[in-house]
Amino acid sequence: MARLLLLLIPLFSAFVLAATITEPEGYSTTVKAPYQEHKPKKLTHIHFYFHDIVSGDNPTAVPVARGPTTNSSATGFGTVSVVDDLLTVGPDITSQEVGRPQGMYTSTDKKQVGLLMTFNLVFTKGKFAGSTVSLYGWNSATLKVKEMPIIGGTGAFRLARGYAQAKTFVFNATSGDAVVEYNVYIWH
Ligand SMILES: *[C@@H]1O[C@H](CO)[C@@H](O)[C@H](O)[C@H]1NC(C)=O
Ligand SMILES: *[C@@H]1O[C@H](CO)[C@@H](O)[C@H](O)[C@H]1NC(C)=O
Numbered sequence: 481m482a483r484l485l486l487l488l489i490p491l492f493s494a495f496v497l498a499a500t501i502t503e504p505e506g507y508s509t510t511v512k513a514p515y516q517e518h519k520p521k522k523l524t525h526i527h528f529y530f531h532d533i534v535s536g537d538n539p540t541a542v543p544v545a546r547g548p549t550t551n552s553s554a555t556g557f558g559t560v561s562v563v564d565d566l567l568t569v570g571p572d573i574t575s576q577e578v579g580r581p582q583g584m585y586t587s588t589d590k591k592q593v594g595l596l597m598t599f600n601l602v603f604t605k606g607k608f609a610g611s612t613v614s615l616y617g618w619n620s621a622t623l624k625v626k627e628m629p630i631i632g633g634t635g636a637f638r639l640a641r642g643y644a645q646a647k648t649f650v651f652n653a654t655s656g657d658a659v660v661e662y663n664v665y666i667w668h
Contacts, residue, residue, distance in 0.1 A: 520641070526608075526664040528567040528578045530646070535655035540565045541585075550587075555594070559587040567601070571649050571659055579603040585619065593621035597628055601664070611635030613666060615644055630666055642666040 533540045540563065547558030563585060567578040583599030599615040612635065617628025626646045633640030642665045650659040 520639070520667045522668065523642075524666045524668065526578075526662075526666065528569060528662050528664075529571045529575075529649060530581055530660040530662055531566045531568065531573050532563070532658045532660065533565070534561075535657055553587075553590065555589055555592060556587045557590045561585050563599070567662075571661070573659075577605050579605065579608075581615075583615075589620065595619040608636050611637050613637045613640055613642070613664070617644075619646065630664065633666065633668060637666055637668045640666045640668040642668075 531540070534542075541561050542563075543559050543561045545558075545560040550556060550558040561584060563581060563583055565581045566573065567581060568574075569576040569578055580602045581599045582602055583597070585595040585597050585599075588594060588596045595618075597615060597617050597619045601613045601615055603609055603611050611633065613630045613633040615628050616631050617626075619626045619628060624647065628644045628646065630640060630642035630644060644662055644664040647661045648658060649661045652658070
């Protein structure tokens with residue numbers, strides 16, 4: 481009996497501790513995951529090409545804001561661009577569509593060309609059509625491979641974590657248009 485009590489005391493204090501931790505907060509509860517898929521159980525690798533069109537009559541990336549010193553900055557520091565680009569299976573823009581990266585890139589580096597990327601990668605074709613992942617990260621022109629975190633997702637990618645690695649495939653210095661190869665690893 482005494483032994484049983486000794487066993488029960490730590491159990492009881494664990495309950496008390498749990499209650500004192502959760503109760504005063506009052507705004508959150510732990511709930512049961514509505515379905516098993518909430519536990520990350522697979523790593524999905526997605527490969528595509530990201531077409532960034534800044535030139536011509538129908539650009540898919542447009543600068544919407546600049547700072548007072550942006551025009552005299554060699555790196556375009558302070559430029560904010562809004563983007564609705566195209567993602568395709570192959571490097572050719574006419575190859576099969578995978579999705580659309582919708583978001584913004586902001587020039588945030590005063591010394592070298594560098595961007596803050598804030599994007600929803602919206603998948604529009606195939607088994608992930610309608611699902612999205614959110615990409616947020618540092619895209620520095622000084623790096624050959626730019627690595628950016630995947631900080632969440634929706635649909636098939638609900639509660640996703642992961643990372644994207646981006647490498648310039650073609651950059652046209654005259655027009656400013658670029659094709660960037662992406663390898664995205666999503667744990668979901
Ligand atoms: C910067 O350049 C743009 C495009 O040439 C121009 O429209 C804008 O007025 C300039 N801004 C400043 C603050 O000089
Ligand atoms: C680069 O862009 C310029 C200006 O739009 C265009 O004339 C040229 O054909 C492009 N080069 C390539 C290799 O696509």
